[in-house]
Amino acid sequence: GQSLEQPSEVTAVEGAIVQINCTYQTSGFYGLSWYQQHDGGAPTFLSYNGLDGLEETGRFSSFLSRSDSYGYLLLQELQMKDSASYFCAVGAGGGNKLTFGTGTQLKVEL
Amino acid sequence: DSGVTQTPKHLITATGQRVTLRCSPRSGDLSVYWYQQSLDQGLQFLIQYYNGEERAKGNILERFSAQQFPDLHSELNLSSLELGDSALYFCASSPGRGTVYNEQFFGPGTRLTVL
Numbered sequence: 001g002q003s004l005e006q007p008s009e010v011t012a013v014e015g016a017i018v019q020i021n022c023t024y025q026t027s028g029f030y031g032l033s034w035y036q037q038h039d040g041g042a043p044t045f046l047s048y049n050g051l052d053g054l055e056e057t058g059r060f061s062s063f064l065s066r067s068d069s070y071g072y073l074l075l076q077e078l079q080m081k082d083s084a085s086y087f088c089a090v091g092a093g094g095g096n097k098l099t100f101g102t103g104t105q106l107k108v109e110l
Numbered sequence: 111d112s113g114v115t116q117t118p119k120h121l122i123t124a125t126g127q128r129v130t131l132r133c134s135p136r137s138g139d140l141s142v143y144w145y146q147q148s149l150d151q152g153l154q155f156l157i158q159y160y161n162g163e164e165r166a167k168g169n170i171l172e173r174f175s176a177q178q179f180p181d182l183h184s185e186l187n188l189s190s191l192e193l194g195d196s197a198l199y200f201c202a203s204s205p206g207r208g209t210v211y212n213e214q215f216f217g218p219g220t221r222l223t224v225l
Contacts, residue, residue: 033212042112042200042218043153048211087153091212097166098143098212100153 002026004088004101011107012078020073020104022088030091032064032071033098038084046073046086075106083108113137114217116201122223128189131220133201135182141165141204142184143214144176148197159184160207191224198222 004024012018022032031050035043049055049064049071061074075082085103092099113136123129135142144156155168159178170176173191178184188195198221202214 030208031212042114042216043202044112044216045213048213050211089212091208097155097158097168098214099155102152 002090002092002099004090004099006086006088006101006104008102009105009107011109013109014078014080016078017074017076018078018106020075020086020088020106022071022073022101024069024071024088024090024101026069026090026092026099028092029066032062033089033091034060034062034073035087035089035100036084037087037103043087078108080108080110082106112215112217114201114203114215116199116217116220118220119218120221120223122225123191124225125191125193127191127224128187129191129222131186131188131199131201131222133184133186133203133217135184135201135203136215139203139205139215140182141207142178142182143202143204144170144184144186145200145202145216146197147200147219148194151197153200156186165207188222193224196222196224 033048034046037043047062064071087103088101089098115134140161143158147153156170158166176186198219200219202216
């Protein structure tokens with residue numbers, strides 16, 4: 001089976017940089033993804049790492065180390081609108097099944 | 111707006127009842143996925159349909175069933191409802207059999223409350 005661990009909550013100030021870590025155990029790995037979910041909203045796709053290294057998309061970057069079964073999401077120049085839950089997810093079974101972590105609630109303060 | 115639509119937005123019902131949740135995928139997407147999100151269980155994959163056929167199964171209870179119709183919309187049927195079934199149910203879609211870069215497009219969800 002698959003299991004993913006993330007911190008439950010992270011707090012940071014506007015303009016700062018925050019890193020959300022994710023460690024995973026999985027059989028059959030098809031990449032690590034990150035999703036953002038605002039309260040009451042739908043999860044939205046942020047990024048994907050299939051190979052080791054850093055992927056950058058604007059203010060967000062995501063990193064993967066397959067040998068360590070570890071990844072992180074880096075958010076720079078934090079804005080109030082970044083306050084949301086962030087989920088890491090691994091694909092398995094040909095990528096059909098996404099197993100999500102328990103989510104990290106990010107609170108951005110002034 | 112992801113292009114995935116779900117109805118109804120809210121549903122309140124009693125234990126023992128049966129409900130049907132509906133999902134229309136993005137135009138052109140052939141796969142539909144159902145997820146359950148509750149406070150204690152997080153976001154759990156239930157089932158995937160691809161072009162009308164069941165493709166992958168997750169932690170879906172026997173009381174739950176789903177299908178995908180020729181027009182590609184999907185329905186999730188929940189029967190003999192229990193209090194613990196109260197949750198947010200999401201539908202997601204993707205173009206092919208699997209997901210490219212693990213990217214799925216989620217609908218706004220149906221909030222089910224079982225009293």
